[in-house]
Amino acid sequence: MEPVTPSEGWGALHLFYRVDRERAEREPGGAKRVLDAVASLEADEHQALCFAVLGHKADFGVMALGPDLARLQAFEQELAAAPLAPSWSYVSLTERSEYTSDEERARQRLYPRLPLKNAICFYPMSKRRDPEANWYALPFEERKQLMEGHGRIGRSYAGRVLQLITGSVGLDDWEWGVTLLADDPAVLKEIVYEMRFDEVSARYADFGPFFTGLLLEPPEALRRVGLAD
């Protein structure tokens, strides 16, 4: 299988599923299929975070990321063999911020290594192009200044919230995906709420659906969603 690797950054798939309970009962081995797919993906130098989703948007979520889009597509197909019904997904690439020249930060965004916190939230977003609030009509310097203020809020949560922004312009329905990890679920609400007053969000952001989950070791995530063998 020929790899398909972006010239910069990694591919990222946020995959959400409902457990197909009737099929899971009929065909045991579903958990093993998922665990094998995850282990094999990680053996190929990609990463997969598993989580149990709160609410009915999904039961189970996986965030898979790494250098090869063909490998990520293969992973998605391996999951299709488990008793999981796709409910939603998001396709993006890791990317550096155009507003900072800090190479260490760029490296962390392009080639992240995500830790296992208690809770995860994911949402996609776009910048507005309203006649009266058009992000894309602002000069670069103004955007840079606005984004620096926005980034300062994010960094004030350092150690409490890990934030990864991935880019999806041209790839999926919104322009960016935001993945937040934290041990304290209240702080996920707190950081997004605080940012909402910042001009970048208050004036220029549109938000897609929000997903919240409990980040867990893969076997435990599967047990929590009723897929243990």
Place this chain on the structure above:
Amino acid sequence: MEPVTPSEGWGALHLFYRVDRERAEREPGGAKRVLDAVASLEADEHQALCFAVLGHKADFGVMALGPDLARLQAFEQELAAAPLAPSWSYVSLTERSEYTSDEERARQRLYPRLPLKNAICFYPMSKRRDPEANWYALPFEERKQLMEGHGRIGRSYAGRVLQLITGSVGLDDWEWGVTLLADDPAVLKEIVYEMRFDEVSARYADFGPFFTGLLLEPPEALRRVGLAD
């Protein structure tokens, strides 16, 4: 199972289901599964309100709340074993209002004990960020003053309507969830209608879907939706 507890507030799941009648006939015991899940959740110091939903958005609803998100996720999975098809849900956390320093009110919002009234209505909402009506661009003092007027309307219904606002910024698609309980269904319409003329709603609120139900003891709620064993 490691608990996942917010540093402040409780988790809240509003879960809506359609009864899967064919499965209910094939597999008796569905009502017992739900009742056992509710009893076990309450034994673990969480609360569950059950209701029969009016209209086709759902047959059965449960509002579950308490300190541990992992316990609430487990409850949701226990319901998944009953002949119930998920139709909609909402994920939020209880939170204090930032606009009042009254500690008793904060405690009631953070750690509520909800009574069994005749009727319940639930809807999510957000504050607008339109260029011409941007809540998040208002100074704190102006928001506080507006919210005090809004709160006064709510309190004028004291004894007739119990209102609980939960926060979902970063967690679900709208910014807050509103749960209203009343014995007189007409008063649910009345309070929301009166508030709609208040500037906080009239100018700054966007509303999601509304759900209306009959709040009942769990066994009676299940009988009303055709799930009695």
Place this chain on the structure above:
Amino acid sequence: MEPVTPSEGWGALHLFYRVDRERAEREPGGAKRVLDAVASLEADEHQALCFAVLGHKADFGVMALGPDLARLQAFEQELAAAPLAPSWSYVSLTERSEYTSDEERARQRLYPRLPLKNAICFYPMSKRRDPEANWYALPFEERKQLMEGHGRIGRSYAGRVLQLITGSVGLDDWEWGVTLLADDPAVLKEIVYEMRFDEVSARYADFGPFFTGLLLEPPEALRRVGLAD
């Protein structure tokens, strides 16, 4: 079963269904179940209008109304036993207009007795809260004057169109439900078109989905949608 009765007005359920033809063939008796449910509801002093819906939004519609929400929920559950798949619904309460003090008109809106015309149309609607066209920011006197003009159009169709407005603020996704009955289907289009030029609609109204049907005696309505036994 404890009744749940609004302190003023009746409950109203607009229920739309697709006929589940495979189930209808497998399980005869579907028409009888619906007819029994209707007869029993009417014996309990509630009303049910049955209609065959045009187009694919639904096959069969029922508008049920009366004093007890618990009785209406039970009626909805009785229909769930027939081979009918829910497609859409609306929950509202009858209410007096706040803009008229005519007690006879108020009584007709609160406790209506609907006749069997040839055709029915139903749609929900809300008043706008746009920064530039905010109904809820208008003073009462201005709203009253606007509504009087609007009402005059409605009354100019007296004898040709029967109109019932029910209130759903806080109960369902739009603020009001509009039910129109007429013998001439062209006049349903005519009245709504004429009102659209009136400022109340032209400037302040948002409309939800429209449903059109042929109002019939219940057994005939069921025959027309393929549910006769």
Place this chain on the structure above:
Amino acid sequence: MEPVTPSEGWGALHLFYRVDRERAEREPGGAKRVLDAVASLEADEHQALCFAVLGHKADFGVMALGPDLARLQAFEQELAAAPLAPSWSYVSLTERSEYTSDEERARQRLYPRLPLKNAICFYPMSKRRDPEANWYALPFEERKQLMEGHGRIGRSYAGRVLQLITGSVGLDDWEWGVTLLADDPAVLKEIVYEMRFDEVSARYADFGPFFTGLLLEPPEALRRVGLAD
């Protein structure tokens, strides 16, 4: 069956279906049911145009029109017995234009006889009621003048495009339905594109979904969508 006939104009149903292939294989005779329904409708002095739809919105489409809404509803129910799954529909009535007093044109719009061209496109539309572009706030004379310009574009396609506007205010979700027939599919795109620059569309129109199909004799249309017996 009592006819339900508008005092002016005919009923029109645009019905879209996906072929249920598993059922079609299980139950032969599906094509015959559709052909019988069409023949019987036409014997009752109504018209039915059949087409194979391009893309996944539907496989098969029928535009049925004629004086009796009850007859059209019966036709829709006869199709429900074939292995066709409803995917979308539109309900409208033929109507004269209020902006022309030409009786021959009025007659052609009220009681049309549609020819069999190669291609058909259908879409619903509404006129805007934005605070800054409110069609319904314009005086009649201005609307008439705008519509005359719009009509001139339509007539410049005479012989190449046949256009039928039907009215659905109060009956379905948009205000009008537009049916275009042409032998050259490129000209369907051309006429709608040219009209989009006309002020009536450019400034005042909102468009619903567009459906494109190949108009065919009924037996051939069914063969093309895999329903031949």
Place this chain on the structure above:
Amino acid sequence: MEPVTPSEGWGALHLFYRVDRERAEREPGGAKRVLDAVASLEADEHQALCFAVLGHKADFGVMALGPDLARLQAFEQELAAAPLAPSWSYVSLTERSEYTSDEERARQRLYPRLPLKNAICFYPMSKRRDPEANWYALPFEERKQLMEGHGRIGRSYAGRVLQLITGSVGLDDWEWGVTLLADDPAVLKEIVYEMRFDEVSARYADFGPFFTGLLLEPPEALRRVGLAD
């Protein structure tokens, strides 16, 4: 089968499917059916590009284009016999740009020959008709100048991104379809992002859903989505 050929340009179908795995297991031969349909379409002088889609919007995609809409509809029906469930589609025609008189460019847009790059992205888009940003109210010369700037960005990616714009005004829900092919997936994001700052997009464009896939030889595309026999 009578061909239906536009007087200028070709038909284009973008077809997206989920693999129906249960049916694929029950009925082997699915891959062969697709490969036969593709081979037969190409033998008839049409083109079909196959790709494995990333994320849950679809598993498998085909872009089929060529002179005869009847042949393309037949191709779509042949795929309907494979274990593929339609998930989304787009109908358009190739067209020349009205803003350039370069005949060679026109020919390439009208009668394209698409190469097999690693990655494909597709999205539909429309030009805005907002009162404050109305593309269709701009004079031709201004639109031409704006489009020339937009085109220059596109051409600066020559050799890295192949872009095909097809027209769908009057045929499908958006006004144009955009197909981008590249070996480097990062450059798909880059070109769309750069164009978003260009006034044509920043001020006048609305975008529909985005699909991203891995372009492959048909047998390999089918293997990647689990349809190999």
